Amino acid sequence: MILELDFWLMIVLIMFAILALEVKDLLAAVGVLTGYSFLIALLFSALGAPDVALTEAALGAALTGVLLLASLTFMNRNSKD
Amino acid sequence: MTVEFLQGHYPYVLVIVLLLIGLYGMTLKGNLLKKLIGMTIFQTSIYLFFIQGAVKTNATIPVFSPELGPGAENYMNPLPQVIVLTAIVVGVAITGVALSLLLVTQQRYGTIEEDEILEQMRQAE
């Protein structure tokens, strides 16, 4: 059961990663990246690492997102590629 | 590349796909913030590699439970998890410093597109 879950989660992760890189709107890219980090935290907890999942959710998803948004307020939202 | 190989190793293959996507974002994207997003994906894929390696079949999370007793085969491997914990914090620290560099760049050049910055640097010389 767990094995199937992690296979599909990883496929979704790869799609999120491509999306985060290819979206032209940086705000949307940051949003997708936060979703990506949250999914990866989910995957960590599915693989039996709750400590790491908690850290990734707190640091990777929440804090990195906040820091990226805080610096994005000073920048142009649109990216060339 | 047989089926047996994929049964035991498919998580690693997917991790490497993720790693290459991150590497692509880091090196070939022109927008500096996109480069940082690529860097984050690259780092997370390495964490995922360690966590996949820490998995043991028929084992539970690495917290002692009286029902299972002290047998080493009952718990996931704690050492890679500790390594990843440390690496996550290091990764966020790098991202924070990178963002502050990005802000100063934005202030001095008015843009975060690499080609425009290079153009301005060439004109200054």
Add this chain to the structure above:
Amino acid sequence: MSQTPVLIPALLLLSALFSLLFGLRSARLGHLVAVLGVLGSFLTAVAGAFGVITGGEAIRYAMGGWIPPIGIELVLDHLSVFMTLLITFIGLVVIVYAPRSLHFEAPGKAAFAWPAIVLLLAGLSGVSLTGDLFNLYVFLEISALAAYALLAIGGKAAPVATLRYLIVGAAGGGFYLLGVGFLYFTAGTVNMADLASRLPELVENRAVVSAALLLVLGLALKMALFPMHFWLPDVYTHAPSAVSGMIAPIMTKVSAYAIIRLFLDVFPPGYFTEALPIASTIGWLSAAGIVYGSVLAVAQHDYRRMLAYSSVGQIAYVGLGIGLANPIGLIGGLLHMVNHALMKSVLFLIGGAIRLRTGVTRIPDMKGLGRSMPWTMATFAIAALAMVGIPPTAGFFSKWYLLLGTIEAGNAWWFGVILISSLLSGVYFFRVVEMIYRDPAVDPAEREEADAAGRERPPLQPGGEPPASLLGPILILGVAILAVGIFNVLIVGALLTHAVAPLGG
């Protein structure tokens, strides 16, 4: 149990934290604490060197009392004591030099710069001392983060250049970490000594091959081995002189040291030379890098940019020592680390002194400085001689050992590369020496021409000698270049021959 190994990084970290807290009240107090901490650490390293040389074997320190491989181990052996001495000595000299220069080039940053400099040194010495692959990564990142901050406080383009460096450094760190992961999952440990005992059964394992490639690739990115050097010239050019004078000498060397450590002490003997062509690849890339760096250095007009390209060439000498993979060649590479550190540090510091006194950074504007700054320029001449490799100076001996190594390896190409590069160093340094001992430009027409071209004016009356806090460190480094040259037999005999013993010399 002797506490020496842990005291070297821990004293630095302690003084960095005190320096940070005191620095919030007064930057001068912060500087004083930083100097004391680096001094204490240097003296500890000297004591450790005596302990290792008289004891004749490595001091192993089990962190937290846990016997390795359960806990983390620090190893103070001939190689790491050599590196820590180098790091703390350069750090001590530069941190004494730094206040006036840094205030001039990056005003208002002092209070946070002192703890960052000490943290940089702590990270580098931690890398040198550790006996654990993952711990090496953690300390490598400490030093990298401190270096990013210090390099970014320079001129207009410094943050962009540093951001590129940061991305390359993060990629390097990531590859290194991935390599550690491959090794851990095949061998089951991250302790260097334990790995060395477990790897010989796994030489055929493809995962170990990938691990070796990834570790070397990651460290080579951080070491700026040609063609992965592209981030380096911009970074060194735009950083403050005092920072370049500390980071250029020791930062890339520590990555090279880590490669040497992997080569000698972790992977089985012959793994990098016979099983995989890693050493010879590094050697050939280094040979290309030596030629490339020297040629581009000749083409530069900016003093600091010239030094940066010269650094690309000079770090490749260390890589050439690795590529030779025989004891005498590796001794040459290691000896070149200390020689190049002293020479490049003093050259950057002189650049900072010139900039403080006259505001000049371009080589054609340096006319007449030989007359107004005689002591500084005499030191410059010594450093230039050492870069070329003229006998009484330090630079000669490392090249001599490297040449002997190429003869032993029977590689005529590398022999030629060393000779050609020495010639090119002669070209670009004697160009500067000629310029500074020429009469100053007082022709008004030339000043107007410079104004029209938008360059900085050639100064009418260049300032005199820099203040004592700048001149003292410069002279000490100048004397050290001569002293290392004269006493190089001692260094080689007491430290380096033991360090390369695993090669079987």
Add this chain to the structure above:
Amino acid sequence: MRILGFVLIVVLGVVLVWGIGDLPERGDPQAPAPTHVASYYIENALDDSNTPNFVTAVLADYRAYDTFGEAVVVVTAALACLLILLRRREDEVEVEEESR
């Protein structure tokens, strides 16, 4: 340049996929990694430090030096951000006085 980058990334990917072939299977309890050092932690953490959470025991006791280094990394990052983004006027006043 772009094509070269793609080629290098693909080459790296091929090398890595080739390399993982010899890694132990995911989840194999008899692989070297879970049997060598890691089993010591699981079997002794409770007796050594009375800590049921093995991750905490390894993080803060067996490999405390790593955690210490990581703490320093976080402080270094904070310091780096302050150094890059802010400047302090009082420093300048102080150095002016010094040079007088």
Add this chain to the structure above:
Amino acid sequence: MTGRFESVFLDVVTRAMVPLIQVFAFYIITHGHYSPGGGFQGGVMLAASIILLRIALGEESYRRFPREAGIWIAGVATLLFTLLGFVSILFGGNFLEYAYVVPGMDAVELRYWGIFFAEVFIGFLVWGALVAIYDALVTGGVEA
């Protein structure tokens, strides 16, 4: 991001939430021995509570948690961690060997408390450092 949003609802919810978040964060820090969590996770939560204050209350939050406080907390906590390492050297152990921190106490008990204090110091330093990073970033890189 420093500007205050004019919303009574947000204001009230923030004032009510922040103490709860902080209590939960302290629970996470101190229960690292028994359940997933520890200094890093709890420290991030503490930092998040302060960042929430910054976003919701604007200028008032700087009176509650001054700008300089972040780096002070981080520096002092790391210093205490370092000194914890040095104390064991003083009593004949190695660096960070908790079993030697207090002479005469049982080694297992000492390691337990050593881990506890290490986690607490880590929690505080992560809190301070992350708030300092956030405060520096919201200035937008203002250099004189």
